[in-house]
Amino acid sequence: xxxxxxxxxxxFGFSVTAITxxxxxxxxKFTAEDGEPAAGNIYKGVVANVLDGxxxxxxxxxxxxxxxxxxxxxxxxxxGLSCLKAGDELMVQIxxxxxxxxxxxxxxxxxxxxKTLIYLPGTxxxxxxxxxxxxxxxxxxxxxAKRAKRKGEGLVIRNAAPFSSYKQIDDExxxxxxxxxxxxxxxxxxxxxxxxxxxxxxxVRVMRDFAGYDVxxxxxxxxxxxxxxxxxxxxxxxxxxxxxELYQGRRDMLDAEGVAEQMKEACSPRVDLENGAxxxxxxxxxxxxxxxxxxxxxxxxxxxxxxxxxxxxxxREIARQVKVRNLGGLFxxxxxxxxxxxxxxALVRELEEAxxxxxxxxxxxxxxxxxxxxxxxxxxxxxxxxxALRPCPMCGEGSDFSYEYYLLCAWxxxxxxxxxxxxxxxxxxxxxxxxxxxxxxxxxxxxxxxFPDAEVYILPEKNNRAxxxxxxxxxxxxxxxxxxxxxx
Numbered sequence: 001x002x003x004x005x006x007x008x009x010x011x012f013g014f015s016v017t018a019i020t021x022x023x024x025x026x027x028x029k030f031t032a033e034d035g036e037p038a039a040g041n042i043y044k045g046v047v048a049n050v051l052d053g054x055x056x057x058x059x060x061x062x063x064x065x066x067x068x069x070x071x072x073x074x075x076x077x078x079x080g081l082s083c084l085k086a087g088d089e090l091m092v093q094i095x096x097x098x099x100x101x102x103x104x105x106x107x108x109x110x111x112x113x114x115k116t117l118i119y120l121p122g123t124x125x126x127x128x129x130x131x132x133x134x135x136x137x138x139x140x141x142x143x144x145a146k147r148a149k150r151k152g153e154g155l156v157i158r159n160a161a162p163f164s165s166y167k168q169i170d171d172e173x174x175x176x177x178x179x180x181x182x183x184x185x186x187x188x189x190x191x192x193x194x195x196x197x198x199x200x201x202x203x204v205r206v207m208r209d210f211a212g213y214d215v216x217x218x219x220x221x222x223x224x225x226x227x228x229x230x231x232x233x234x235x236x237x238x239x240x241x242x243x244x245e246l247y248q249g250r251r252d253m254l255d256a257e258g259v260a261e262q263m264k265e266a267c268s269p270r271v272d273l274e275n276g277a278x279x280x281x282x283x284x285x286x287x288x289x290x291x292x293x294x295x296x297x298x299x300x301x302x303x304x305x306x307x308x309x310x311x312x313x314x315x316r317e318i319a320r321q322v323k324v325r326n327l328g329g330l331f332x333x334x335x336x337x338x339x340x341x342x343x344x345x346a347l348v349r350e351l352e353e354a355x356x357x358x359x360x361x362x363x364x365x366x367x368x369x370x371x372x373x374x375x376x377x378x379x380x381x382x383x384x385x386x387x388a389l390r391p392c393p394m395c396g397e398g399s400d401f402s403y404e405y406y407l408l409c410a411w412x413x414x415x416x417x418x419x420x421x422x423x424x425x426x427x428x429x430x431x432x433x434x435x436x437x438x439x440x441x442x443x444x445x446x447x448x449x450x451f452p453d454a455e456v457y458i459l460p461e462k463n464n465r466a467x468x469x470x471x472x473x474x475x476x477x478x479x480x481x482x483x484x485x486x487x488x
Contacts, residue, residue, distance in 0.1 A: 002021040002022045002214075003021065003022050003023075003216050004019065004020070004021050004214055004215045004216055005019070005020050005215075005216060005217045005218070005219065005257075006018075006019050006206060006215060006217075006218045006219070007019070007020075007218075007219050007220070007253065007254060007257065007259060008203055008206075008218070008219070008220040008221075008222065008225050008229070009220060009221045009222055009225075009253055009254065010221075010222045010224075010225065011408065011411065011446075012407060012411075012440060012442045012443055012446070013032065013442065014030055014031060014032045014404065015030070015031045016029070016030050016254070017029040017030075017203075017206050018254060018259045018263065019206075020259060020262075023258065024262070024320070025259060025262035025263065025266065025320075025324055026320060026323060026324060027323065027324060028263055028266055028324050028325075028384055029206065029326075029381070030384075030387040030404070037061075037063055037094055037097055037098060037104055038094065038097055038198070039094050039095060039096065039097055039381065040093065040094065040113070040198070041093065041094045041195060041197070041198050042091060042092070042093045042110065042183050042187075042195075042196050042197040042198075043059075043061035043062070043067075043091075043092055043093075043094075043106075043193070043194065043195055043196060044061075044089060044090075044091060044187050044190045044191070044192055044193065044194050044196050045059035045060060045061045045067065045089070045090050045091070045092045045106070045192075045193065046059065046060045046061075046087065046088070046089055046090070046192045046193055047059060047060075047084050047085065047086050047087060047088040047089075047090060048060045048066050048086065049086055050081050050084050050085065050086065052081055055070065055071040055081065056068060056069060056070045056071060056081075057069045057081060057084055058103075059090060059092055059106055060193055061092065061104075061106070061193055061195075062193030062194060062195075063098065063103065063104065064098070064103075065098060065101075065102070065103035065104075066103050067092065067094070067103050067104045067105065067106040068102075068103055068104070068105050068106065069090075069092060069105075069106050069107070069108065070105075073095075073106070073107035073108055073109055074108055074109075075090070075108040075109065075122065076109060076122045076123040077122075078108075089192055090108055091108065091110060091183075091184075091187050091196075092106040092107065092108050093106060093107055093108075093109075093110050093111070094106055095107050097381075097382065099382075099386075109122070109123075110122070110180065110183075112176045112179050112180050114158075114172045114173075114175070114176050115158070115160050115164075115172065116157070116158050116160045116161040116164050116168070116169055116172055117145075117155055117156065117157060117158060117161065117169065117172055117173055117176060118155065118156035118158065119153070119154075119155060119173065119176035119177060119179075119180060120153070120154030120155065120156065121152075121153060121154070121180050121184075122152070122154070123152075123153075123154040124151065124152055124153070124154065125154035125155070126142055126145045126146055126149070126154070126155050126156075126157075127154075127155070127156040127157070128141055128142055128145075128156070128157040129156070129157060129158050129159040129161075131159040132157070132159055132161075132162065137162060141157050141161055141162065142157070144166060144169070145157055148166075148169065148170055148173055149173070153177075155173070179197070182197070183196055183197035203220075203225055203228055203229050203232065215242050216242070216243065217242065217243045217244075217245065218233075218242055218243070218244050218245070219244075219245045219246075219247050219253065219257070220244075220245075220246060220247065221246075221247040221248075221253040223246065226244070226246045229244055230244055249419075250415065250418070250419050250450045250451065251412075251415050251416055251419045252411055252412040252415050252416075254412070255412040255415070255416060260408075260412050264409070264467075266321065266324045266325055266384055267384065267385070267388040267389070267401065267405060267467075268467075269281050269282060271317060271321055272295075273295075273310075273313050273314060273317055274313065275309075275310065275313055276294075276295050276296035277292065277293060277294050277295045277296075277310045277313065277314065278293050278295045279291065279292060279293070279314060279317060279318065279321070280293065281321065281325075283327075283385070286330065287329060287330040287331065287332055288322075288327055288329065288330070288331045288332070289331075289332050289334070290318055290331060290332070290333045290334070291333075291334045292310065292311060292314040292333065292334060292335050292336050293336075294306070294307070294310055294336060304338060304339055304340060304343070307336045307337070307338055308338055308340075308343045308346075308347070310336060311335045311336055311338065311343075311347050312346075312347060312350050314335065315335075315347060315350045315351040315354055316350070316354045318331075318333060318351065318354070319351065319354030319355045319357070319358060320354070322355075322358075322377055323358045323360070324384065325383060325384045325385065326379055326380070326381055326382065326383050326384055327377065327379060327383060328360075328377050328378055328379020328380075328383075329376065329377070329379070330374065330375075330376055331374065331375050331376070331377065332372055332373075332374050333351075333372065333373045333374075333375070334371065334372055335347065335367070335371055335372075335373060336371075337371045338371070344367045344371075345366075345367075347367065347373075348364060348366060348367055348373060351364055351373065351375065352364045355375065355377065358377070360377055360378050360379070360380060361377070361378040362375060362376060362377045362378070363375060363376050385399075387402065387404060387405070388401060388402055388404070388405045389401060389402055389405075390402045390403070400466045400467075401466060401467045403433055403436050403437075405467070406429055406430075406433045406437065406469055407436075407437055407440065407443060409467075409469040410427045410429065410437055410443075410458075410469050410471070411443065411446070411447075413427065413469055413471035414427055414447060414456055414471055415447070415450065415451075416471075417471055417472075417473050418447075418450070418451045418454050422454075422473035423453070423454060423455065423473075423476055424454070424455040424456075424457075424473060424474040424475070424476065424478045425454065425455070425456050425457070425471060425472070425473055425474075426456075426457045426458075426459055426471065426472055426473075426474060426480070426484070427456070427457070427458050427459065427469060427470070427471045428459045428460075428461040428464055428468075428469070428470040428471070429458060429459070429460065429461065429464065429469055430460070430461065430462065430464050431460035431461070431462055434458050434459065434460040434461070434485065435460065435485070437458055438458040438485040438487050443487070444456070444487040444488050447487075447488055448488045454488060455478075455486065455488065456486070456487050456488050457480050457484045457485065457486050457487070458484070458485045458487055459480075459481070459483060459484045459485075460483055460485075
């Protein structure tokens, strides 16, 4: 079984999570802590208008754009759109965050998701995950759920439930019930168009989906998160067997653990494979195109076998990359041409098996006569690119790395040099980015906490390439150029 490690940290206004299996990054999430709408948030919305022709209504939740509520997501017991009119107040929950010019998609069928259960207030219902296929097990779990729930409550049993004791399930049900009851009380007193309940914190969400008996270690660099996770592990299935660590090193935790470099690679269009070959991942409006290249891999056998082995490695890496980047939609992969039909069929099977480990719904089509493989994947949550990339400030058509990406790079590189004994460090960044980094008080304060005697300068450098953060040390008595900005 792969050795799984989960990393948590809080940096300069956002939470970061990284998950590795046998040292390779398999998941990467960033969540801003500035109140941005997220899936799971519950609002006291106001009906803005009802569109019978679209079988939907638009709900004003106080966000930048009105939210979309389809007829199938109306409250339990509602007879259709006729039960709504403009000005009505309604408790709604985000199921799909806003993206681009589209507002968030919401539902009035509230659900509170736990590790083993999904709590559905307002409907007398018991369901069970289709992944639990054993008939006797299904009957026992449904019987137990019916005994545990109250009249008028709904429960969906998740596939993690069989690994939990009845007491753990009861404890989780009581917790989920309390979350909803608190939200309902806040809703009654809240002003219209306001947030009444946010989804669980990043550690809770991630551990709910990923933690369990297959996690070996959890590491956090934040003391508050450490206390929160320590409490969670007492009720999480298998939690008492997971080793929890509070990272106290002076370098950036993700850099010290060898994860930061993999996160940077997941933001790049080029991905190098272990055998010298590489992938090029290109995004368009309609699809994601992935090209497989042999690069420096020449192999030791026939050309056909060399190409086949390269394609197999590429298929596994493609599955990992779409998961790490959280890409969705249609994908077209241009594998290296192979002549043997059995190799083509085996490659498609390998891609299917690799995507299956992800857990997200997908579909793979047979390889075409041109050597192309098409597949689809359902994305959940925001793409990594939404955090790491921004429209190019020069042309507006392409993309450059975001301020947040440069901030993390500067943090990692500055701490690395200071940890090696440097007293004065200069970080060169593109001019607009440099000024923003220099003004980030949290960035300077975090460095000062680890290295109180250090001197750090931010230098605007227009010749820097996209994604580049050049850091170097200077001797004591360094006289900085006028354009340099001293932050500590």
